Amino acid sequence: MEDLRQSIQAILPTLIPPTLEQVVDHLANSIGVETVDDLKYVQLEDLSMLKAIQACKLIASWTQGSSKSQTSIKSDNVSTAMITQTTNIECASSSLHELQVNVNAMWANDYEFPWAKFSKRDLLTFLEKGMRPNPPARREMVRILVDEISKVCKKKGKKALTTIAHKIVKQYPKSFQDEINGTIVGTGFDSLLKQLQLRFDNVNRKSNGQSMKRKKDDVMADDEDLSAAKTSQKDAKHDKHGCINYMPIDYPDGETKVSQRNKKTILKQKHLFGVSDEVGELMQTTYFTQRIDIIEKNLSISKLQVEWPYLFERHGMFVHFKELTGIDIQEKLNNVYETQGKKNLQWMKEQQNKHMKIIVNELLEAKSTMGNNSPEVAAMICAVLSHLNEKEASLYRLVEVCG
Incomplete structure (x- = not known):
C-alpha cells in the first residue's frame, strides 16, 4: 500500500x-x-x-x-x-488549462509559512498550547497569509489553497481542525479554506463586480474555432455548486411536452383536493419541466406556487432536492438525528438557564403523553432558538389549544 x-x-x-x-x-x-x-x-x-x-x-x-x-x-x-x-x-x-492549474499549484507543497509575522501573544502562544485562537487573531492570520501568498503567486487556485489549508490544520489540528464534540466535520479544514478563498476574492475584487462570476468551463472548441469559442463564452454566476443535475438536457425517456403538461395539470388537481398519492413519482418525472420554469423562464416565487404547488411542500420539495443534488433530505436528517440527537439532548439537560429547563420539562411531558420520542426534534429546535435568544414565534405558529 x-x-x-x-x-x-x-x-x-x-x-x-x-x-x-x-x-x-x-x-x-x-x-x-x-x-x-x-x-x-x-x-x-x-x-x-x-x-x-x-x-x-x-x-x-x-x-x-x-x-x-x-x-x-x-x-x-x-x-x-x-x-x-x-x-x-x-x-x-x-485538458491543457487544468494541467496549467496543477503546475501553478505545485508551489504550495513547499511553501514556508511566515510564522514570524504572526502575533506571538494572540496566535503563536495558542498554537503551541494546542488552543483555538480567538476569531480576530484567526482573521489576522488569514490576512497576513493571503498577503504573503500573493507575493509568491498572484493568481491563486483552489488546489493551492486546499494544500495550504490542509498543511496548517495537519500541523495544528487542535487549533484549526473543524470538529464538533470530537467528530471531524467534512475534511476538517473546510472553514479555513473558505476564509482563505474569501480573503483572496476581497483583495482581488474588481470594481465592476466580475469577480463574483466564473467563466463557463464547458465550452470546448478545436483550434480553428478558438476565436468563436472565446466570443461565445459568457460570464455565469457560480450558482451550480453542489448540483449534479442543475439543468437536464431533455425530457425523460417516453416523455413529451404534452405528457409533461398533462402531469403538471394532474399535480395541480391533486394539490387542490389534498390528494398525495403518486405525487413523488409525478414530481420526479416532471423535474425537467420544473427546471425550465425555474431557470429558463425565471418564474417568480408567486407564479411557481401556482404552477408547482408541491414544490413548496415537504413531499415535493424533497423529491426536487434529491434530483438536483442527489441527496435524500429525509434520510440525511434521520442519520443526523441518530448520530447527534443524544448529544443535543444531553446538552439541553446540562444547561442551567430557566427557559431551557422549561423546555426539558415540557419535552418529558410530551413524550409521556404521546408514548414515543417524536417530540424530541421539536424540543431540540426550541432549545437552539433559546440558546440564540430567538423567539419561538419566529419559526413556529403558536395557537391556543381549544378544549
Whole structure:
C-alpha cells in the first residue's frame, strides 16, 4: 500500500490526501493491484475518481515505466503503442488549462509559512498550547497569509489553497481542525479554506463586480474555432455548486411536452383536493419541466406556487432536492438525528438557564403523553432558538389549544 501511495504522489504531488487514499484503496482492494509492477495493467476507466488529466498522467507514466523494463517490443504492438500515445496527447491537450492549474499549484507543497509575522501573544502562544485562537487573531492570520501568498503567486487556485489549508490544520489540528464534540466535520479544514478563498476574492475584487462570476468551463472548441469559442463564452454566476443535475438536457425517456403538461395539470388537481398519492413519482418525472420554469423562464416565487404547488411542500420539495443534488433530505436528517440527537439532548439537560429547563420539562411531558420520542426534534429546535435568544414565534405558529 505504501509503495502505491508513493508511486502516485511522485506523479501527482498536488493530489490532496483524501483523494490519494481513495485511489490507493480502490487500486488495492477493488482492482487487485498488489505491487507497483501491477500498475502497468491499470486502465483509464479504473481511475474514474480522478480528473481526466490526472488519470492520463498516471497511465502514461506507468505505461512508460513498464516499456523501459522490457528488452524488446514486438512489431505488431507498435501501432497500439502509437494509438495509446496519441490518445494520451489528445487527453492532455483537451485538458491543457487544468494541467496549467496543477503546475501553478505545485508551489504550495513547499511553501514556508511566515510564522514570524504572526502575533506571538494572540496566535503563536495558542498554537503551541494546542488552543483555538480567538476569531480576530484567526482573521489576522488569514490576512497576513493571503498577503504573503500573493507575493509568491498572484493568481491563486483552489488546489493551492486546499494544500495550504490542509498543511496548517495537519500541523495544528487542535487549533484549526473543524470538529464538533470530537467528530471531524467534512475534511476538517473546510472553514479555513473558505476564509482563505474569501480573503483572496476581497483583495482581488474588481470594481465592476466580475469577480463574483466564473467563466463557463464547458465550452470546448478545436483550434480553428478558438476565436468563436472565446466570443461565445459568457460570464455565469457560480450558482451550480453542489448540483449534479442543475439543468437536464431533455425530457425523460417516453416523455413529451404534452405528457409533461398533462402531469403538471394532474399535480395541480391533486394539490387542490389534498390528494398525495403518486405525487413523488409525478414530481420526479416532471423535474425537467420544473427546471425550465425555474431557470429558463425565471418564474417568480408567486407564479411557481401556482404552477408547482408541491414544490413548496415537504413531499415535493424533497423529491426536487434529491434530483438536483442527489441527496435524500429525509434520510440525511434521520442519520443526523441518530448520530447527534443524544448529544443535543444531553446538552439541553446540562444547561442551567430557566427557559431551557422549561423546555426539558415540557419535552418529558410530551413524550409521556404521546408514548414515543417524536417530540424530541421539536424540543431540540426550541432549545437552539433559546440558546440564540430567538423567539419561538419566529419559526413556529403558536395557537391556543381549544378544549
